[in-house]
Every structure is written in C-alpha cells, then in structure tokens.
Amino acid sequence: MMLERINGPEDIKKLTKQELDILSQEIRDFLVGKISMTGGHLASNLGVVELTMAIYLAFDLPKDKVIWDVGHQSYTHKILSGRRGEFDDLRQYGGMSGFPKRKESPCDAFDTGHSSTSISAGLGLAQARDVLGEDHFVVSVIGDGALTGGMAYEALNNAARMDKNFIIILNDNNMSISENVGGMSTYLNSIRTGEGYLDLKKHVTNVLSRIPVVGEQIIDKISRTKNGIKQLLIPGMLFENMGITYLGPVDGHNIKALSRALREAKKLPHTVLVHVITQKGKGYALAERNPSKFHGVDPFDIITGEPKKKKNNPSYTDVFSKTICRLAEQDKRIVAVTAAMPDGTGLKRFSRLYPDRFFDVGIAEEHAVTSAAGMAAGGLKPVVAVYSSFLQRGFDQILHDVCIQNLPVVFAIDRAGLVGSDGETHQGIFDLSYLTAIPNMSVFAPKNLWELKDGMEFALSYNGPFAVRYPRGEAYQGLKGFRAPIEYGKGEMLYEEKDIALLAVGSMVSTGEHVRQKLKAEGWNCSLANGRFVKPFDQELVDRLAKNHWLIAIMEENVLQGGFGPGVTAYIHEHHPHVKVINIALPDAYVEHGNVSLLRKGLGIDSNSIIWRLKKEYLDTERQNAEWKKIKDKTREMEKA
Ligand SMILES: Cc1ncc(C[n+]2csc(CCOP(=O)(O)OP(=O)(O)O)c2C)c(N)n1
Numbered sequence: 122m123m124l125e126r127i128n129g130p131e132d133i134k135k136l137t138k139q140e141l142d143i144l145s146q147e148i149r150d151f152l153v154g155k156i157s158m159t160g161g162h163l164a165s166n167l168g169v170v171e172l173t174m175a176i177y178l179a180f181d182l183p184k185d186k187v188i189w190d191v192g193h194q195s196y197t198h199k200i201l202s203g204r205r206g207e208f209d210d211l212r213q214y215g216g217m218s219g220f221p222k223r224k225e226s227p228c229d230a231f232d233t234g235h236s237s238t239s240i241s242a243g244l245g246l247a248q249a250r251d252v253l254g255e256d257h258f259v260v261s262v263i264g265d266g267a268l269t270g271g272m273a274y275e276a277l278n279n280a281a282r283m284d285k286n287f288i289i290i291l292n293d294n295n296m297s298i299s300e301n302v303g304g305m306s307t308y309l310n311s312i313r314t315g316e317g318y319l320d321l322k323k324h325v326t327n328v329l330s331r332i333p334v335v336g337e338q339i340i341d342k343i344s345r346t347k348n349g350i351k352q353l354l355i356p357g358m359l360f361e362n363m364g365i366t367y368l369g370p371v372d373g374h375n376i377k378a379l380s381r382a383l384r385e386a387k388k389l390p391h392t393v394l395v396h397v398i399t400q401k402g403k404g405y406a407l408a409e410r411n412p413s414k415f416h417g418v419d420p421f422d423i424i425t426g427e428p429k430k431k432k433n434n435p436s437y438t439d440v441f442s443k444t445i446c447r448l449a450e451q452d453k454r455i456v457a458v459t460a461a462m463p464d465g466t467g468l469k470r471f472s473r474l475y476p477d478r479f480f481d482v483g484i485a486e487e488h489a490v491t492s493a494a495g496m497a498a499g500g501l502k503p504v505v506a507v508y509s510s511f512l513q514r515g516f517d518q519i520l521h522d523v524c525i526q527n528l529p530v531v532f533a534i535d536r537a538g539l540v541g542s543d544g545e546t547h548q549g550i551f552d553l554s555y556l557t558a559i560p561n562m563s564v565f566a567p568k569n570l571w572e573l574k575d576g577m578e579f580a581l582s583y584n585g586p587f588a589v590r591y592p593r594g595e596a597y598q599g600l601k602g603f604r605a606p607i608e609y610g611k612g613e614m615l616y617e618e619k620d621i622a623l624l625a626v627g628s629m630v631s632t633g634e635h636v637r638q639k640l641k642a643e644g645w646n647c648s649l650a651n652g653r654f655v656k657p658f659d660q661e662l663v664d665r666l667a668k669n670h671w672l673i674a675i676m677e678e679n680v681l682q683g684g685f686g687p688g689v690t691a692y693i694h695e696h697h698p699h700v701k702v703i704n705i706a707l708p709d710a711y712v713e714h715g716n717v718s719l720l721r722k723g724l725g726i727d728s729n730s731i732i733w734r735l736k737k738e739y740l741d742t743e744r745q746n747a748e749w750k751k752i753k754d755k756t757r758e759m760e761k762a
Pocket residue numbers: 165168191193194234235236263264265266267268294296297298401460461462484486511514
C-alpha cells in the first residue's frame with residue numbers, strides 16, 4: 122500500500138512516477154470507502170486528487186502556505202499531510218473537521234468553509250510574508266464556482282498589483298454544487314473547450330495570410346516558435362489584461378503536466394493564475410455522472426450510491442419548496458433567488474416550474490439580496506432562499522438595500538440553528554441576532570411543518586422585509602392540532618397552567634413540549650407558549666405568562682447575544698420585576714462539528730439539560746426564599762426587642 126508510506130507532507134516526494142499513479146488510485150478508493158461510512162464532501166474531493174498531489178510535490182508544506190477555497194475539497198490534503206488515520210471520525214463530534222483548520226494541523230494555513238475567501242486570504246499571507254521578509258510560497262486554490270463570488274474579484278483586483286510571487290490555482294470542473302452560472306463560467310468554458318482560442322487562431326491566421334508577401338512568412342515564423350500561435354494568443358486574456366499571468370489550461374489529472382505548470386508559476390515575480398481542468402467525481406462512476414448528488418453525501422452504499430438511511434418524512438426544505446411553488450402559481454409576481462444553492466434550498470422544483478422567475482446568481486449572497494431589493498422596488502415579490510450562515514454575507518445589503526427602503530423581500534432562511542457536521546463555519550446560530558438588530562425587519566420562526574407553510578403564506582402577503590427561519594432536516598410534525606391563524610407579531614399559547622412557563626421559538630418549541638411532558642410526569646405545573654414572531658415579539662403573550670408564573674424560561678436555537686431572549690428578558694424585568702427569567706440559548710462561542718443531538722446536549726439546550734436548569738432554579742429560589750424568611754424573622758425579633 123502506497124498510502125501507508127504517507128505519514129507527513131514530505132513522504133509523497135519519495136515515490137516514483139508509477140508509485141504516484143498507484144497512490145492516486147488508493148486515495149480515491151480510500152475516500153469513497155471512508156465517506157461512504159461517515160458522509161462528507163465526495164465529488165469535489167475525488168476531482169482534486171492529482172492536483173493536490175502535484176501541489177505537495179511542488180511545494181514544501183507547512184513552510185509554503187496553501188489555502189483551499191471553501192475547504193470542502195481538502196481531504197486529499199489531509200491525507201498527504203498525515204491525517205489519514207483520522208478519517209473514521211471525519212465530521213463526527215470530537216473528530217476531524219471536514220474543512221481546513223489551523224488548530225488541526227500546521228499544514229492548514231487558513232480556515233475556510235464559506236466560499237470565495239481564498240484569494241484575499243492568500244494575498245494577505247503573501248503580504249505578511251513580504252513585510253516580514255520571509256521566503257515561502259503562497260498558493261490559493263479556488264474552484265470555478267467559488268470564482269462567482271464577489272470577494273474573489275475584489276481580491277483579484279488587488280492581487281494584480283502584487284510584485285512578488287503569489288499563485289492562484291483555478292480548479293475548473295465546470296460545476297458549482299449544481300451547474301455553474303454566469304459570464305465567468307461561460308468565459309472559462311470557452312477556454313476549456315478551446316473555442317475562443319481556435320476561433321481567434323483562425324481569425325488571426327486569416328488576417329495575416331491576407332498581408333501580401335510577409336503575411337505567410339509571419340505565420341510560418343509564429344508556427345515554428347515553441348508552442349506556435351498559442352504563445353501569442355493566450356487563453357485567459359481576461360486575467361492577463363488585468364496584470365495576472367495566466368498559465369493553462371492544464372489537465373488536472375496529469376501530475377506531470379501539473380508539476381510543469383507549477384514549476385513555471387513559481388518562477389514569476391508577481392501574481393500568476395494556473396487554470397487547471399478537472400472532473401468533479403473523477404474515478405467513481407456514479408459521482409462522475411451526477412456530481413451534484415455526490416457533492417455532499419450522507420453515508421451511502423458504494424454499489425448503488427443510495428443513502429444508507431432512507432428519509433421518509435419531509436424536511437423543512439421540502440415543505441418550503443412545495444409551498445413556494447404553490448404560492449407562485451397563484452401570484453405571478455413571486456420570484457425566487459438563490460446564491461448557488463438551488464438543490465440545498467429546495468428551489469430546484471421552482472426553477473423547473475417557473476424558469477423565467479428563477480434567478481441563480483452564483484455564490485453571491487450580497488448580490489442576491491440587493492438584486493432582490495431591486496426586484497421588489499420594481500414591483501415583484503422576491504423570495505431569497507438562503508442558508509442562515511451564508512446570509513451573514515448579506516448583512517449590509519439587508520440593512521442598506523432592503524430594510525431602509527422597507528421593501529417586501531422575503532428571506533427563506535434554511536439551516537437556521539445547529540447544522541451538525543459542517544461545524545463552526547456553517548452553524549446557523551447568529552441570524553436571530555443579526556436580523557433583529559435591523560429596523561423594519563420582521564422575523565418569524567415556525568414550530569412545525571404546518572406553521573412553515575402558513576408563515577410563508579403570511580410572509581408573502583406582508584408589505585415589508587420578512588424573514589422566515591427554519592432548521593436543517595426533518596420538519597417537526599408534532600403539535601399538529603395547534604394551528605391558530607398567523608397574526609402579525611402574535612405568538613400562541615399552547616398549554617396554559619401556572620408556576621413555570623416555557624416561551625420557545627422555532628425548533629425549541631418541540632423541545633419545550635418534551636420538557637413540559639417530562640415535568641408534568643413528575644407532578645410539576647408547566648405552561649408552553651410558542652413565540653412565533655421573534656421580531657416583533659408578542660408583549661401581550663409575555664404579560665399573560667408573567668401573571669401566573671414565577672419563572673419564565675425563554676428558549677431559542679441561536680446565540681443568546683442579541684437573540685430572542687435578551688429583548689424579552691429586558692421587557693419582563695421592566696414590566697414584571699417579580700418574575701424570574703432564565704435564557705436557554707447558545708453561548709457566545711463557535712460551535713464545532715458533530716451530530717446535532719450531541720451538540721445540543723453539550724450546549725445545554727436538550728430537554729434533559731433544560732429540566733436540570735429549571736429544577737436548579739427552583740431549588741435556588743426555595744433556598745433564597747428560606748434565607749429571606751430567616752432574615753425577615755430575625756429583623757422582626759430585633760424590632761420587638
Ligand atoms: C458563502 C457561501 N455560499 C455558499 C456556499 C455553499 N457551497 C459550498 S461549495 C459550493 C460550490 C463550490 O463550487 P466550486 O468552487 O467550483 O468547487 P467544486 O465543488 O466544484 O469543487 C457552494 C455553493 C458556501 N460554502 N459559502
């Protein structure tokens with residue numbers, strides 16, 4: 122086994138050409154085998170096996186710095202840097218991350234997860250190197266999908282000014298998660314297929330041949346230079362014209378060709394872009410045929426490619442997907458916008474039914490938001506379907522372009538709350554904080570499948586910015602009987618008793634239901650209210666809870682800072698100072714990868730932890746009351762004496 126000889130970044134350099142070929146096959150088998158058991162990003166990783174090997178052959182890690190854009194394709198890099206043994210726990214709680222992490226290895230030069238950051242980060246590392254007088258290479262590896270993101274262009278614009286070596290490798294597999302979109306994609310495609318080059322070559326040859334006497338001689342001379350006309354008529358002129366040397370296109374599965382290109386790139390005293398053509402899913406036929414399906418996978422059967430665990434119940438994404446299609450049927454002004462996530466957000470169905478009203482803008486959340494604002498200003502009803510963590514990118518656009526003008530843009534925010542195995546960069550635990558901070562924004566969090574439907578319908582009837590946030594995974598089908606019509610800014614009382622009240626939003630309503638059931642079984646009184654609206658929250662509902670309960674527990678799957686809890690708590694302190702409040706929310710911290718129920722337990726937002734906190738609060742209060750009674754009795758005695 123070649124793989125067994127790879128235990129650190131230098132080991133690959135000891136292999137012969139034949140051994141390298143064997144190694145690439147072993148890596149592919151290893152990746153398919155391991156990912157079929159743990160789940161993870163498969164197709165992108167299979168596509169960059171040779172590219173990663175060539176990088177390790179050409180550079181000295183960790184001295185040289187390699188930045189992987191998004192980082193979902195960094196598995197071969199993890200293997201070659203000596204982490205092969207950690208793949209059994211890939212993306213599991215306490216195990217190895219699916220993304221580069223500086224804390225995991227010195228070979229991980231920069232943490233990634235969100236798209237299009239690698240050129241900025243690489244440029245920064247190169248600038249740090251130059252200011253500090255260090256001597257090493259910096260390489261940013263960016264995909265064609267990631268190259269649709271605005272940050273990549275901001276960075277290219279600056280990289281063009283670089284007067285020391287900085288290498289960008291463009292890994293072009295002609296795919297984002299779904300088909301790649303936009304003008305840059307078309308441009309890369311023309312280079313890939315050679316059409317632009319061949320047309321231009323034909324055109325120039327024709328022009329030259331029309332020049333009397335010398336024309337033919339010039340053609341002859343050019344053709345006899347090393348690479349003929351191609352040397353002069355360089356593909357990638359767009360980059361060249363910016364001041365970035367373009368090398369390529371290079372076959373990304375040919376280690377020799379890649380090594381040659383990287384050797385050339387290392388010699389240049391400025392920014393150079395190496396355009397590498399790869400095939401997403403390479404080596405696993407099912408992934409080659411359907412790279413979107415195998416982009417990110419749950420554990421699957423290698424022979425059939427089907428997930429090991431069948432999903433029977435609809436996810437929130439499915440519910441949103443069907444609901445928006447139904448609503449769009451009734452209202453032709455409804456349009457849908459995605460930033461390169463038609464599959465993940467469920468908009469694929471919409472794109473098939475209403476192709477003229479569907480806009481995939483590429484990995485460009487900022488542009489998605491502002492273009493939706495433009496659509497709303499123009500009389501449409503845009504729905505921006507986006508993951509919670511990716512919408513962080515669009516904060517200023519939501520504030521500046523949507524909310525100041527109070528435009529009716531609906532944000533369908535998927536993956537809100539803990540997402541699990543993608544970890545820190547992808548947890549959707551900040552949206553309540555960043556959205557509720559913005560004036561004019563309304564924020565709604567459905568408790569179950571039916572409330573998402575009703576909430577979407579309400580959102581599209583509302584004349585202003587409106588966010589509906591729902592979690593990853595299966596839609597909750599409990600509490601079916603509670604379906605009071607949605608009223609703006611109003612929550613709903615689900616069970617009204619006395620003593621302890623749980624006021625929960627979104628996914629925490631089902632947790633609240635479990636907590637209540639368990640407490641009831643032990644003889645406690647407990648009410649449960651569904652906040653529904655995080656902003657504006659229902660003050661009357663809070664007043665009603667404050668009347669009959671000595672303790673209110675506010676529950677949300679979001680960080681506490683700026684979330685649902687602090688506003689409600691401040692209101693209770695001001696208007697009902699005798700009522701105790703506890704906040705069940707996430708801490709001021711980034712949450713690592715792992716199974717969601719384990720994470721919830723670790724973070725104290727699962728039902729057992731909540732019950733423990735409630736009981737502790739009860740005991741503390743009893744103890745305080747007893748202390749208080751003692752003090753009062755003593756004071757009375759002293760007064761008598
Ligand atoms: C800001 C942001 N938006 C969306 C995503 C989701 N996402 C992850 S990978 C990916 C496609 C990347 O395509 P490309 O860079 O070409 O890499 P490939 O998967 O083709 O190797 C997308 C849209 C993300 N990671 N970050």
